[in-house]
Every structure is written in structure tokens, then in C-alpha cells.
Amino acid sequence: MRRLREGLPLLPFLAVVVIFLIIPTVTVIVSAVYADGVFSFARIQALFSGTALSALAKSVLLSGSTAIIGAILGAVLAWLIVSSPPTSMVRRAVISLCSVLAQFGGVALAFAFLATVGLNGVLTLWVQQVFGLNLAGSGWLYSLTGLILVYTYFQIPLMVIVFVPALEGLRDQWREAAVSLGASTWRYWREVAVPLLTPAFLGSVLLLFANAFAAYATAAALVSQGSPIVPLLIRSALTSEVVLGQSGFAYALALEMIVVVALVMVAYSALVRRTARWLR
């Protein structure tokens, strides 16, 4: 009874979350295996068609490659930032820019690259004038290669944001201890810092993978036709409902996305727990 009274003020919050987060997610999961009130694997089976499998493969390739590139370059940038004074304006500006690009960029990033290496892009015209090469030729920006480039542009900043706290967790004392025991800087990095940071690094790779796998806005703005990756296949399944069963296909694809992201995030939180043992 007391719990009930204590729980009552939580109702508005719970209502919003249940209606606008839980119900949609459950709808997706249920609708993927229930068609017209009958349990069936037909929609799931559609995931193993050629189109869906090739989209999945490309999505994994895109997310995997940009997660690895982004993690490595992002770790380097994070190190550059951490080793500059914590109160400096440059550091604040870089971190703010990183959070904008990593979390709120979306559509804008697609246009940033259209303005740079698109058909009439600034770099394209410049290279054409100076070297006589056509940088935008063959429309690579709208293909998987282009997506990898544009995704890297938000993956590196995301890596910075998640990796800076890990780097800050490295205590100066550890370094001093290593150095006073006769280790060189190189040896300190190889035998102390890198092993300590490895779980955090791998965890970040997974987070970046999930982030790229679920990203939609940038790809949708860049690629207006065709659906090479899973998110865009979901778009075409949603918007072309005239084709029979396409809406059901969207549910199945969305379920596939939930499963992939959930698996990756479970592995991620396991790694984070490992990291937490050492850092901070």
C-alpha cells in the first residue's frame, strides 16, 4: 500500500516511456512473428532473401570498418585532447564540436560532404582546376565508399567523447611508478597504459559499431535512391506499402536491427564493467 502511494508520482514518467518507447518496441517484435493474428515465420524468412542479406552484409561492413577506423583515429585525437590543459578554450571547443558532430549531425553531415566532394563541391572544383581530375566522378559519394567516409566523420568524434574519460582515468601515479622503476615512455605505454585501456577501447569499438548500424539520417539524406544498407531497406519497406507485405518486412528488418544492436550492447556493457574495475 505504501509502495503504491510512493509509486503514484512516477506514473506520468512511466506512461510516457511505456507508450512511446516500450509499446513501439514490443509492436515491432510481436509484428515480426505475428501476421494477421497468426503466428508465422514468413516475415522472418524474408530476412534471408538476397536483398535483405546483401543489405545486412553491407551494413555490417560499413559499421565494422567505420567503427575500427573511427576508434583508432578517435583514440589518437582523444589522446591529443587529454594531453592539452583541461581548462583551455581549444579543448572546450574541440569537445563541443565533437559532441555536435557525433550526436546531432545527421542530415547536416551528408550536406557537408556534398558541399565538399559532391558534383559541384568545393574540393571537387578546386582539384579539377589544379590537377584536372574529377574527384566526384562515378558518384562514389553515394555508394558504400562514400558512406564510409561520411560515417567516419561522426564516428571519430563519438570515439573522442567516449574515450576521453577512459584516458583521463589513467592516473599519473601509474606512469610515475613505471618510470621510477626504469621504464621508458614507450615501455610504459606498451606494458601499462595499453593493457589498461584495451577493454575500454574494444568497448568503444562495439559502441561505434552499434551507433553506425542504427544510424539513419545521414545515409537517408545522402542516398535518395536504392537501399544498400539495412536502415535504408527499412525506409523503402515503410514507404512502399503498396507492395503486398512490405510493411511486415519493415517489422522483420527492425527486429533484425534490435537483435544486432542488443547483442553488441550486451558485449559492450560486459567490457565496460571490466574497465570500471581499473579506471576511476
Next chain:
Amino acid sequence: MRRTTLGGKVFRAVLWVAFGLFFLFPLYAMADFSTRNLIAGGRTMAAWKNLVADEALYQAIVISLLLAVFTVVAMLLVLVPTMIWVRLRAPWAKGMVEFLCLLPLTIPALVIVVGLRNVYLWVTYFLGESALTLTFVYVVLVLPFAYRAIDAALSSIDLQTLAEAARSLGAGWPTTILRVVVPNIWSGILSAAFISIAVVLGEYTIASLSGYETLQVQIVQIGKTDGATSVAASLAVLLFGFVLLLILSLVTRGRRRVQGVTA
């Protein structure tokens, strides 16, 4: 990390320049692209003037700003009392509230929008067909960011004592929350609000697939015919977000750890 050798310094400088070029050149290109005059040569501000002159785009900007305001207000109304209440009276629910708040990080917006059809049939049935109904689902989207900001602020004050003092002096719950607690967690509320604004102004997935004409949807729409205007609007949104977050990092001074998408 305190390398002072010349080689180290040069190496670091080269890296800074390389990263600087990679990240700033596209932004510079946007500025250049949106102001050049391809026909007559030289510069023109036509694309930037379109932000207010183009009726559809201007309407979309107004809608998105309204959505941002509504989302912030709704988020604060839902989240702040809940989080205060959980800390004071219902600590058993803390784990659940945190879990639910961080859940949107693991459920992609794309998944939400696929499952949202039926829910929105009801919403539009009760509230009518308006882009502003997106407020509800946007509140969910900003929960993780807002939760972290407000949680950090609440952790840094002695909430129990403050609330007891206010209550023993005869304040009711609304007065306690509004006039005692809220002024003390002001920085957290500001962070939550700013980040939410940035999220809402940048949101495209849900708006476009639900068929509402928000700023981002309109940017993509216009991009099919008039690249320069879209690029100008995109750059404006990015700069606006950057300024918001920069102000935030200056307001919340000290070495507050930058928490990103880490759970």
C-alpha cells in the same frame, strides 16, 4: 603524456593539423558552397536569405523551434519531479528509472518509428494531425541525455536535507521542488535543456518517416533542387548546436567529465 622533445611537439602539431583539416574543411566548404554565385561568380547571400524568405523552410524552422521548446518543457515537467521523488521517497525505483531513461540509447530511433504507427493513430485521433505531436516521442529520445545531466546535478547537492528543511518550514511539495530544489540544480537543468534542443533540431529519422515537415525533413526536401540553401541551413544548425554546447561547457565550469553515449 608530458612529452617536451622537439620530435614529440612536431608530431603532435602534425596530428592536430591533420585532424583540423579533416573536420574543419567540410565546414569551410559548406560556408563557401552556400555563399558562392555559380552563374555570375563572386559571392551571394541568396541561400542564407532563403532561411527566412523561403516560406516552406521558414515554416519548418518555426515548427522545429516550437518542437524544441515543447520537448524541453515536457521533458522537465516529466523528468525533474520524477527524479526528485525517486531520490526522496522511492529509492527502490531508482534502478528502474535509470534503466528506462537510458533505454533509448539501445533502441534505435528507426525501430521506434517502425513500431509507432498504431500509437500515433491514437495520438492524432485525440490531438489532431500536427507535427507538434512529435513532442511525446522526442521526450523519449532526449531522456538519456537529460537524465545524465539532471542526475549529475542532483548528486552534487544534499537533496534530503534541503527538502526536509523546506518541508519542516511548511512548504508543500510544489514549493519545495520549484523554489528550493530547482534553483540548486539549475546547471543540470540548463544542460538537459540545451542538449534536448540540439537533439530536436537535428532529428530527422522519426519526423521524416512519420511524414511531418520539420526543419531537417525540409532541408533534405529542398536539397533535391537547391543544394546551396540546404547546405546553408545545415551549417546554421551545426553552428547553432556548437554554440549551445560551447556555452554549456563554459557555464558548467570545472572539470565536469564529458559523458557521451556511454551507459
